Amino acid sequence: MPDVFDHDDLARLRIALARIGRTVDRQVRGDAMTRTQVSVLGTVSRLGPIAMGELAEIEGVNPTMLSRIVGKLENGGLLARETDPGDRRVVRVAATEHGLRTQEHLRSERTRVLGEHLRRMxxxxxxxxxxxxxxxxxxxxxxxxxxxxxxxxxxxxxx
Incomplete structure (x- = not known):
């Protein structure tokens, strides 16, 4: 495909997409969770139970950081760790019922907030x-x- 975007167009697109994502996320999650925690909860809710290594790859975070994030979500009752029955060296993460309800609420609220903004256009x-x-x-x-x-x-x- 020919390069139809100049540098300024690309910058505008990148900035606009980032602003939309940040604004909607901030309005929905407030200070309760970080964007990374929301993302991890969403991924585990969709794909889980999931191995920590696979989750780290999908989320693009290092295993140590992921372990801390999962720990915070686990302390909040949103995720649970379990040992893989087929390979005791592998730790899997699953969303709890509370985590699934929280994820569904966040997803629904993000959609609602985006819809409100779109209706103002x-x-x-x-x-x-x-x-x-x-x-x-x-x-x-x-x-x-x-x-x-x-x-x-x-x-x-x-x-």
Whole structure:
């Protein structure tokens, strides 16, 4: 594909996407959880039980940091660690019932908050965003395809 974006266009797109994500997350989670904790809870809720090594790779954090994050979520009753019955060296993480309810609430609230902001925009901008959605999703896939397990789950939910 020819380079249709100049440096300023790319910077504007990157900044706008980051601002949207930060603003919606901040309005939903407040000071209760960090963005990384919310992300880890979401990943474990979708894919879990999941091995800590796989989770660290998906989240892009080192195992020591992940262990601390999981520990905080575990202390909050959101996640539980368990030893893999097939390989006692592997620690798996699963969302608790409280964690699953919390994740669903966060997801629902993020959608609600985004919807409120979108309704404040002119209708034509909303249509433009919907028209651009396939391109935005393709960009997300190019940047980092969904984990195979996540893709299979999305396919199953689409049915």
């Amino acid at each position: 002119p209708e034509s901008h909303g249509r433009d965003l919907l028209d651009a959605l396939p391109a935005i999703e393709a960009l997300a896939d190019v940047l980092g395809p969904r984990p195979v397990r996540d893709t299979a789950l999305a396919d199953e939910q689409a049915r």
